[in-house]
Amino acid sequence: MAVSDAGVSTPTAVSKWNLEGEAMCPHRLVLEHVTSRWGVLVLIQLLERPYRFSELRRAIGRVSEKMLTQTLQTLERDGLVHRDAKPVIPPRVDYSLTDLGREAAEQVYALASWTEQRMGEVLKAREVYDAAKAQL
Amino acid sequence: MAVSDAGVSTPTAVSKWNLEGEAMCPHRLVLEHVTSRWGVLVLIQLLERPYRFSELRRAIGRVSEKMLTQTLQTLERDGLVHRDAKPVIPPRVDYSLTDLGREAAEQVYALASWTEQRMGEVLKAREVYDAAKAQL
DNA sequence: CAGCATCCCCGCAGATACTG
């Protein structure tokens, strides 16, 4: 199986991930938003259905509202998450994935599923690694 | 397109990403190793071919040797990267992907390619977002 | 060449308090 199976022609198709000097290239930043600690969880959760703010907070678990807000704003700005604030009292804000966001979320979800499926092999590898280190 | 296309049955198939309280669940950690700043770059680079240490360092660009060493050790311990140290002088160490690592790398590469392909839409979304904010 | 050890900084994340 070659790289081409991953979606694009060759490895070099991901051009200049490694910008010398200067600032990091923009793609890297988007990737980091998407794969960030809370970004991953938000995207996966929203894949199921739209969520309200504090509903999302409870669903994800241990996330401060500051970080959730920050994550949602970043993803919204990147056009991955849609924010729907209804002008009612008390306030009600629904978050959902955009089409773009759904594409990202599905990829992230695939990766997350992979880690879960292969966890056994990872744990085995760690035992081997740690055992080898220990007997030195 | 539904979630099932992503590889597993339902979104809830990714069980307990959000462990309440206690420590983070192990899958999360593996995912963070793989999607970490330098982990992403290392995996993508090794997808092309095996690399020597400082060759990899040059290829990736702006990475300190500390972080490269740390990243490689983490990925090696997780069984994603194979380290081949030849007992010669001067030392020569080759790094390559294991079968497990190649699976991960292809997923990461797909995600990286996606961000690059969709960068235009992300930039457009940002303009809209920033413009809307500015005129408040 | 391929690391390891140490020092040090500043930036992200958590905690807290307040608002529309």
Place this chain on the structure above:
DNA sequence: CAGTATCTGCGGGGATGCTG
């Protein structure tokens, strides 16, 4: 309820110097 604003710490990560 859904945020904003402000303070603070602590640890990730860079820089430097040293070894086999």
